[in-house]
Amino acid sequence: MQALTTRAKVAVNKKMTFMERLYLPAIVGGLRITLHHFFKKKVTVCYPEQLRPFSPVYRGYHVLKRDEIGAERCTACGLCALACPAEAITMTAAERKPGEEHLYREEKYASVYEINMLRCIFCGLCEEACPKEAIFLTDRIVYTGYKRSGFIYGKDLLVEPMEKDKRIDVSKRQTQAVLEFKKNPVYAHNTLYTKALKA
Numbered sequence: 001m002q003a004l005t006t007r008a009k010v011a012v013n014k015k016m017t018f019m020e021r022l023y024l025p026a027i028v029g030g031l032r033i034t035l036h037h038f039f040k041k042k043v044t045v046c047y048p049e050q051l052r053p054f055s056p057v058y059r060g061y062h063v064l065k066r067d068e069i070g071a072e073r074c075t076a077c078g079l080c081a082l083a084c085p086a087e088a089i090t091m092t093a094a095e096r097k098p099g100e101e102h103l104y105r106e107e108k109y110a111s112v113y114e115i116n117m118l119r120c121i122f123c124g125l126c127e128e129a130c131p132k133e134a135i136f137l138t139d140r141i142v143y144t145g146y147k148r149s150g151f152i153y154g155k156d157l158l159v160e161p162m163e164k165d166k167r168i169d170v171s172k173r174q175t176q177a178v179l180e181f182k183k184n185p186v187y188a189h190n191t192l193y194t195k196a197l198k199a
């Protein structure tokens, strides 16, 4: 019968030679391989002390962005959930009340917004579908955990902090076309952006 692999060896029940019975040549051969690897450049990385460089467009754990004055950009339109091939996003919409303009940019906002990180395949389609530049993937890594429930990320883990110095920088993920669009004063939201740039 023809062998399925070219690496197959036919087992022969022959008597061992004197040198083979000594085992020493085999031990020396093994040590030679060990020494060869001992002085080679290590390919392992001592994580977490050492971090490997990430690609600038690495797609990790999401962020829900705030605008220049700190209001949540998401308007709970559901386009990200519709675009998601893994059906990982769920949300509940709510109506903004008078006096909450500093918290939510639009009249409608997501009172609940959840991403199931066990379902997510980090494809970035939610980011592309969002018309409000509200959701972006970042270079952050999803936390490890022992319970499946711990991988349902709500707004507490997704919305970026209000403090300006703690905001998540996503400028590397924004295309030139988007940046140009943001500067166009024809669009009402951009007035805030251009004001913030001048400030």
Ligand code: SF4
Residues within 6 Å of the ligand: 080, 083, 084, 085, 086, 087, 088, 089, 115, 119, 120, 121, 122, 123, 124, 125, 126, 127
């Ligand atoms: S990155 Fe892809 S899979 Fe993950 S939530 Fe967004 S659209 Fe869904």
Ligand code: SF4
Residues within 6 Å of the ligand: 073, 074, 075, 076, 077, 078, 079, 080, 081, 091, 129, 130, 131, 132, 133, 134, 135
């Ligand atoms: S993140 Fe963007 S696409 Fe998703 S609901 Fe909010 S505004 Fe709509």
